[in-house]
Every structure is written in C-alpha cells, then in structure tokens.
Amino acid sequence: MIYVMPILIGLLYALLMSLIREPHRRRFNAIMVAGAGAAYLSGGGFGGWEFLFTAVATYVAYRGLESWTFIGIAWLMHTAWDLLHHLKGNPIVPFAHTSSLGCAICDPVIALWCLRGGPSLIDLIHGWFTRSRTAEGPPPEQTVEVSASDQPHGDTAEPVVSGGTRPRSQRPDR
Structure with a gap:
C-alpha cells in the first residue's frame, strides 16, 4: 500500500488540477511546485543545502509560469530531494517515517503529467467515451x-x- 497510494494520490492531483482551465492550470501548478520546493525548510536535516535547493526550485518553478516542461523538471528535482531525505535526512512529515518515500513515488506521476503539457484528464476521459460512440457512425x-x-x-x-x-x-x- 505504501507504493500504490502515492501513485493514486498523484493521479488524483492531476485529475483535480484538470478542473482548472488553461492557462490558469499551468500557473497554479507552478505555484504548487514552488511550495513543494520549500517543504523541508523547517527541519529537513541538510542545513544550508535546504535553502540552496529551495532557491533553485523556486527559480525553476518561476520558469514554469510559462512552461509545463519547467514544472515537470521542478517535480523531478523534488523527487530527488525526497529520496535524499528518505535515505539520509528527515522525513517531510515528522511523525510519518516513510512520508518522503511516498512523496518520491507521487512526484514523478505529477511530473510525467506536467511533461505531457498538463492535459485535462477529464477531457481525455470524456474523449474516450465519446469516441467509442461516434466510432460506430458513418465515415466522414x-x-x-x-x-x-x-x-x-x-x-x-x-x-x-x-x-x-x-x-x-x-x-x-x-
């Protein structure tokens, strides 16, 4: 369950973000990943490196205001930071020992969605069902x-x- 739940959370995140129309969806996600970049500031265990990571992640998130690719890169950077914290630092949630591992599993799911351009999963799912109905109709x-x-x-x-x-x-x- 420790591996499945973070994947489902990543998919749920992308599904909920699909409720926001473009270009607001991209900009909102840039803000979200900037916040995620600062998650370990209050005691991640890497001292000054926490500030350096936050500064770099904030810059990449800023570039994400106009680019889904940068948002995806920022989520992948956060994934690497989560793995380091799981192995050597403090967990993202102090009372949940495997919380950084869960975050490291969830973040790449979100990153892949972002690297695909943050498409609306609702529109994608709706398209699957409408295409199956129209496929039976006459050819154009x-x-x-x-x-x-x-x-x-x-x-x-x-x-x-x-x-x-x-x-x-x-x-x-x-």
Whole structure:
C-alpha cells in the first residue's frame, strides 16, 4: 500500500488540477511546485543545502509560469530531494517515517503529467467515451483535390479554384 497510494494520490492531483482551465492550470501548478520546493525548510536535516535547493526550485518553478516542461523538471528535482531525505535526512512529515518515500513515488506521476503539457484528464476521459460512440457512425465524407487540369477543356459552366477541395459527389463527370 505504501507504493500504490502515492501513485493514486498523484493521479488524483492531476485529475483535480484538470478542473482548472488553461492557462490558469499551468500557473497554479507552478505555484504548487514552488511550495513543494520549500517543504523541508523547517527541519529537513541538510542545513544550508535546504535553502540552496529551495532557491533553485523556486527559480525553476518561476520558469514554469510559462512552461509545463519547467514544472515537470521542478517535480523531478523534488523527487530527488525526497529520496535524499528518505535515505539520509528527515522525513517531510515528522511523525510519518516513510512520508518522503511516498512523496518520491507521487512526484514523478505529477511530473510525467506536467511533461505531457498538463492535459485535462477529464477531457481525455470524456474523449474516450465519446469516441467509442461516434466510432460506430458513418465515415466522414471524402474530399478530392480539384484543379484546372481536372476540368474538361472548354467547360465554362463551373469555375474551379486551383488547389480547392470539393466533395467527391460534386466532382465534374469526365
């Protein structure tokens, strides 16, 4: 359960973030990862290194205000910091010995979602269900390119725009 629950929490985080519309979703996530970068400041056990990590994480999160890639990188940085704290430092939650390990499992799930551009999981799931219903319907109407060379010579009844498209049913007979 110690491995499954953090993955579910990461997925739940991405699902809840999907309720926020873009570009607010990206900016909100930049703020969230900046806060996560400061999580160990009150006693993580690495002294001055905690401040250095927080400064670097804050800069990367700031860059995340305009880039999902930087947000994903910041979550991966936090994952590495969580692993260090699990192995040698103090846990993120003082009374939960494996809390840093759980965070190190959860954070890459969020990072992968961010590196994919923070898509709305709600829209993705909705698309799966609507696509399965529309897949049974008729195929879309096919179109063909029609150019001046496709017209019989001397036919002036219908002008043709070079490079335009017309449905197959409206293609001139030969």
